[in-house]
Amino acid sequence: MKRKRILMLAPDLGYGGAEKSFSRWAEILSEKHEVIRVVFNKAGNNTYLTDHNIISLDVPAGKNAFSKLKFFRERIVKLKKIKKELRPDISISFLEGADYVNVLSRQSEKVILSIRGSKQYDSNISGLLGWLRHRILMPYLYNRADRITVVSEGIEQELRDFYHVKPDVPVQVIYNFYDVSGLKALAAESLSDEWQKILSNHQIIVCVGRVARQKNYPFMIRVFKKIKELRAHVKLLILGDGEQKETLLAQAEKLHLKAYSNGIPLTSEYDLYFAGMVKNPHAFVSRASLFVLPSLFEGFPNALAEAMIAGTPAAAANCPYGPAEIFGQPIKEISEPEFLATGLLLPASEETPNENLESVWANALIKALDDKEWRAAIIANASQRMAVFNEEQFDKDCSEMLES
Numbered sequence: 001m002k003r004k005r006i007l008m009l010a011p012d013l014g015y016g017g018a019e020k021s022f023s024r025w026a027e028i029l030s031e032k033h034e035v036i037r038v039v040f041n042k043a044g045n046n047t048y049l050t051d052h053n054i055i056s057l058d059v060p061a062g063k064n065a066f067s068k069l070k071f072f073r074e075r076i077v078k079l080k081k082i083k084k085e086l087r088p089d090i091s092i093s094f095l096e097g098a099d100y101v102n103v104l105s106r107q108s109e110k111v112i113l114s115i116r117g118s119k120q121y122d123s124n125i126s127g128l129l130g131w132l133r134h135r136i137l138m139p140y141l142y143n144r145a146d147r148i149t150v151v152s153e154g155i156e157q158e159l160r161d162f163y164h165v166k167p168d169v170p171v172q173v174i175y176n177f178y179d180v181s182g183l184k185a186l187a188a189e190s191l192s193d194e195w196q197k198i199l200s201n202h203q204i205i206v207c208v209g210r211v212a213r214q215k216n217y218p219f220m221i222r223v224f225k226k227i228k229e230l231r232a233h234v235k236l237l238i239l240g241d242g243e244q245k246e247t248l249l250a251q252a253e254k255l256h257l258k259a260y261s262n263g264i265p266l267t268s269e270y271d272l273y274f275a276g277m278v279k280n281p282h283a284f285v286s287r288a289s290l291f292v293l294p295s296l297f298e299g300f301p302n303a304l305a306e307a308m309i310a311g312t313p314a315a316a317a318n319c320p321y322g323p324a325e326i327f328g329q330p331i332k333e334i335s336e337p338e339f340l341a342t343g344l345l346l347p348a349s350e351e352t353p354n355e356n357l358e359s360v361w362a363n364a365l366i367k368a369l370d371d372k373e374w375r376a377a378i379i380a381n382a383s384q385r386m387a388v389f390n391e392e393q394f395d396k397d398c399s400e401m402l403e404s
Contacts, residue, residue, distance in 0.1 A: 057079060084107060090110045118299060150171060151175060172397065203369055216295055227362045227365060234369065237275060258272070298323065308342070311383070316345060318348050327385070
């Protein structure tokens with residue numbers, strides 16, 4: 001394949017699945033091509049990018065409608081200038097804000113949008129502006145692209161059916177891939193004595209991800225309360241940080257769950273642990289009894305895939321999209337828990353309290369903790385399933401994306 005100059009665009013260097021994918025794509029593509037990494041600004045912790053060869057537009061996030069519009073225009077102008085100077089063959093953007101800027105700054109290059117999650121089911125896109133984005137802005141945006149890549153078949157279907165992406169715009173599924181040996185090595189790393197003691201002596205349910213509305217941790221905490229009433233020794237561990245943390249701490253107190261948070265002595269007396277962002281979540285997940293993904297919507301949840309690689313039995317909400325595909329199942333609604341050969345698929349979670357649904361989840365998760373035969377079987381099956389998502393297939397998909 002002819003070496004290409006590829007410009008990759010993301011809003012910032014923060015912590016999240018899209019940012020992680022941005023970093024991994026840049027790393028892989030740079031082995032055969034010249035890759036130019038561009039961000040709106042250097043906000044965030046630069047969690048994933050290992051080098052400093054990054055161009056920043058140095059445009060901050062807007063705080064009101066006027067500043068957002070002003071900075072949006074400024075980003076387009078600055079990126080257009082960069083594209084004129086560097087003349088990339090291809091520009092690839094991650095996340096919606098970057099997608100608009102990528103399309104509207106187009107020069108002579110091929111424009112590719114990488115869609116990482118469901119927009120149709122994103123509860124943060126609401127009200128009049130949400131309607132405008134769903135019905136006018138996103139269909140316009142997507143139909144201006146030369147190609148769209150998505151991380152699951154569910155998102156491909158969403159783009160065609162809900163956003164009316166035209167047949168002449170190619171939509172290509174490129175699944176995430178995983179360094180299995182590297183993840184297993186991380187999973188085997190040691191923890192502090194305090195954490196090791198807690199994880200070794202108790203049944204631990206672990207959740208991983210930003211503490212935000214999408215992950216639906218309030219629902220998970222209500223489910224956990226029901227589990228505690230039947231299994232007093234079980235504990236819940238949440239790895240991640242975010243804007244909902246204080247709300248969740250208040251919820252735990254209201255439910256009479258004793259909650260640990262960073263900054264206080266770590267002991268085994270707590271019911272619920274907020275560990276915050278940890279350097280190596282895999283070491284925690286591999287020692288937990290059960291991984292649970294309660295999300296309202298996803299794209300292709302890395303945390304679920306990585307838990308399966310780590311050898312931890314996994315359960316996930318049948319949300320749009322990703323969990324069913326990761327487990328190797330067709331995309332369909334379910335009303336009862338499904339104990340599969342690769343994991344536990346649960347009916348979609350809800351934001352509004354639902355006693356019946358929460359009881360269904362609690363009973364299913366208790367069974368997943370107790371059923372030794374099922375647990376042993378899915379660990380082996382999950383490992384085989386995850387072998388499908390490999391770098392070789394990713395390379396083939398990327399070659400198709402760049403050449404067609």
